[in-house]
Amino acid sequence: MDMDGLLKALHDQLRAQGYRLTKPRCAVLETLSAVPSHLTPEQLYQQAQQHYSKLGLVTVYRTLALLERLGLVQRVHVKAGCHSFTLVRSFEGHHHQLICRDCGRVEEFPDCALDNTLEQLHKRTGFAIETHHLEVIGRCPKCQ
Amino acid sequence: MDMDGLLKALHDQLRAQGYRLTKPRCAVLETLSAVPSHLTPEQLYQQAQQHYSKLGLVTVYRTLALLERLGLVQRVHVKAGCHSFTLVRSFEGHHHQLICRDCGRVEEFPDCALDNTLEQLHKRTGFAIETHHLEVIGRCPKCQ
């Protein structure tokens, strides 16, 4: 999908859900759609000001929250800033986590059928894959 | 302080790497090992004070950083608090992200061979799986 098509689709999504198409929102969308990677709210704020100079940082946060709610934007967890910790209970190999969204219980499970996928991904994209994070969210038996 | 196998193993790991076995660290480890789920630094601070009342919050942060560096503790990304955002470019289905750790470039890839794994996971654990997050980290062709 070309960029204008993408932008138009995004606009339509907003309108369809009854949200207004404002200059700040257009600036945020335009900036995001022009960038192949991810941006922090602060970076987005800086760059989007080139499209609409009166833009405020608060509005960037609000717009991101809205777009995320609508599923138009996705959060990327980069290294820092996330909050909870569990003990690693098995000392070898890769572990993944199954997290209950209600009680927060965490169950680890051993490496999954991902090796094959990662191999193919490497071949297709040329990325040198170093690690991966997998979190599975659900409800544990007690919380259902 | 009683010491089951897990705790003793953790102590040994610390000692083996030349770190001191202090009361604050013991309190943090003891608390974490008693909890089947994940705790925020603040929660951990509250609970670990029951083991060592003079404990400071700063030390909890430092201890977590140390334990994470040693691979004894793992960060869990729960909903809030993470920083970067990308646009979702395909509007249907599940997407995963391949992130270059150097330039930050993000490439999406379609659903992987996880369905089977998730099905098995459900059968084995009884969790009702609702969603999952997968991030693959590597270096893109340009950055290698």
Added chain:
DNA sequence: CCAAAACTGAAATTCATTCTCAATAATAAT
């Protein structure tokens, strides 16, 4: 064009995390 409602920016605020530094405690050597 007008009115109603959604939306906005700025400032103040909150909250998590990090930094600084003098005091303290764990360990190894005596």
Added chain:
DNA sequence: ATTATTATTGAGAATGAATTTCAGTTTTGG
């Protein structure tokens, strides 16, 4: 044991991201 060395600590200050508040503005439907 006692001591010396050095890692480690806690308190308070500082930082920085994210949120709240609110009066003013912009968008849209009529």
